[in-house]
Amino acid sequence: MPIATVNPANGETLRTYEAMDAEEIERRLQLAEATFRTYRTSSFADRARLLNRAAELLDDAQQDIAKVMTTEMGKPVKQARAEAAKCAKAMRWYAEHAESLLADEEPAAYDVKDSGASRALVRYRPLGPVLAVMPWNFPLWQVVRFAAPALMAGNVGLLKHASNVPQTALFLEDLFHQAGFTQGCFQTLLVGSGAVDEILRDDRVKAATLTGSEPAGRAVAATAGDMVKKTVLELGGSDPYIVMPSADVDRAAEIAVTARVQNNGQSCIAAKRFIVHTDVYDRFAERFVEGMKALKVGDPQEEDTEVGPLASEQGRTDLEELVDDARRSGASVLCGGQRPDGPGWYYPPTVVADVNREMRIHREETFGPVATLYRAADLDEAVLIANDSAFGLSSNVWTRDEAEVDRFVRDLEAGGVYVNGMTASHPAFPFGGVKRSGYGRELSGHGIREFCNITTVWHGA
Incomplete structure (x- = not known):
């Protein structure tokens, strides 16, 4: 190179x-x-x-x-x-x-x-x-x-x-x-x-x-x-973003958009896998997809641009392949998922649902503005999905239940647990991960x- x-x-x-x-x-x-x-x-x-x-x-x-x-x-x-x-x-x-x-x-x-x-x-x-x-x-x-x-x-x-x-x-x-x-x-x-x-x-x-x-x-x-x-x-990181019924679901969905597309989605600590309790899944998914669709994609030098191009042509190709593989394997693409016409290495904000563990997009890191959406029946299944990853950098959990917070902090395999907010590094707090x-x-x-x-x-x- x-x-x-x-x-x-x-x-x-x-x-x-x-x-x-x-x-x-x-x-x-x-x-x-x-x-x-x-x-x-x-x-x-x-x-x-x-x-x-x-x-x-x-x-x-x-x-x-x-x-x-x-x-x-x-x-x-x-x-x-x-x-x-x-x-x-x-x-x-x-x-x-x-x-x-x-x-x-x-x-x-x-x-x-x-x-x-x-x-x-x-x-x-x-x-x-x-x-x-x-x-x-x-x-x-x-x-x-x-x-x-x-x-x-x-x-x-x-x-x-x-x-x-x-x-x-x-x-x-x-x-x-x-x-x-x-x-x-x-x-x-x-x-x-x-x-x-x-x-x-x-x-x-x-x-x-x-x-x-x-x-x-x-x-x-x-x-x-x-x-x-x-x-x-x-x-790498494939951070889970877990939303439970007691959460402020609208706020969780709003922050989820930023958590996914920060830095054009090219962030190790960006939330990538959105794991939502079945009781609030439909509401979260609707708000989240609306937010992803509303983002302005364009020239990164313009002040109102929210999502710019990926850093390399190969990076865009890699991302496309993950989405296309998921679609062929039965996943639902709720928004995005198609390379736009024109110059530059742009890829639209994309939400992929109905993901299973056999798909590449479940196992590999999506380094770009692509989110995967999972439905969890309860806290135990949410933790199971979250930990079903080779990575363990950070995690995000949304709940007002302190007992649930304690369980997540105890059981999530990650270097950080951010409660009712998105992961962000700060000089006062240690930063790093476990597993791969x-x-x-x-x-x-x-x-x-x-x-x-x-x-x-x-x-x-």
Whole structure:
């Protein structure tokens, strides 16, 4: 795949980049290693000052970088601006909280004495250069939610971004440099996916984080395992959205539309499987389909566009194949389901009902504005359908019954349970999944500690 900006609204190639050669990669690895030796000794106050400055610069550049993101991967420009604002917020959050999150921990006095020590503590120390393999769907946010905690912990970053968002990748490197970070603190590697294995095998790279597809995660995990290096993986998701009779059904249906089509439906944590109790199924389905039909699909650079094109032609083809397979296998398409005429990689908001577990659309992730609708007889069947997935990223439940909430929190196989609302990431809360959605956590204190050497310091009596 070429490293290029291709506008998904019309398929036009706007800019192409040459991949970095072995000599340039080596230069950047040397720079990362040398920079880490000094940067790791910097104070939290100095790191926070630089990260706050990066947030200020990002706020100033919000309009421009939003247009770049929209041009490169097709998200509506209003959502692109919101993404940039969210990144600045996360930078400020980590600038404020990193020192306390990584403060020395003192074990209980009884345990210290019992160990024979005069004193003991646990200290968090940075690991070194961390390779980040990042996707195109949230081209700023996915990177910043790694970079902000990593830099505040004293690590340095090497970004291998998706090949279709090179301008965003270069913007990020320049942003941190302009903020005052030493150039080796955060570097973009303009390379294809084939270069990742060799870079990760380099002894100077101490760990890796990847957000992306399951095959990509498997490849990085295999290499990291072979080299005994720490990894964090955030892979696919097929999140359930469960609606029970006690819920505000109209509100649940309204939020369901946003939960499905955010980022043109290309979000790991977007709700994808809508599991509705039979008592309120017809009412929810009617409202939900009405909401999906009412969405404005069009040029993502226009302010009132709600759904833009998919990021790639192959992505649209993959989505079409899932819907067509379901239709041939007996599913009902309640709206959408047909590729529109004209340029660009558009696909309409689509709702597919009467889905069974033999269909591909039940087993595979739908990465686009396509929802599947299920009828559940009771809570037990809702949980059964929800957990009948290889993925376990997040989940959404709508109910006013606290006993039902407790059951869902206990029984749903997911990294998050969002009650009466849609899943959204926030710097204060850990983010990640179970099963084939990956392992490890990003964000919060859990995320900043993922790439730290958790060190026991013991003093004899």
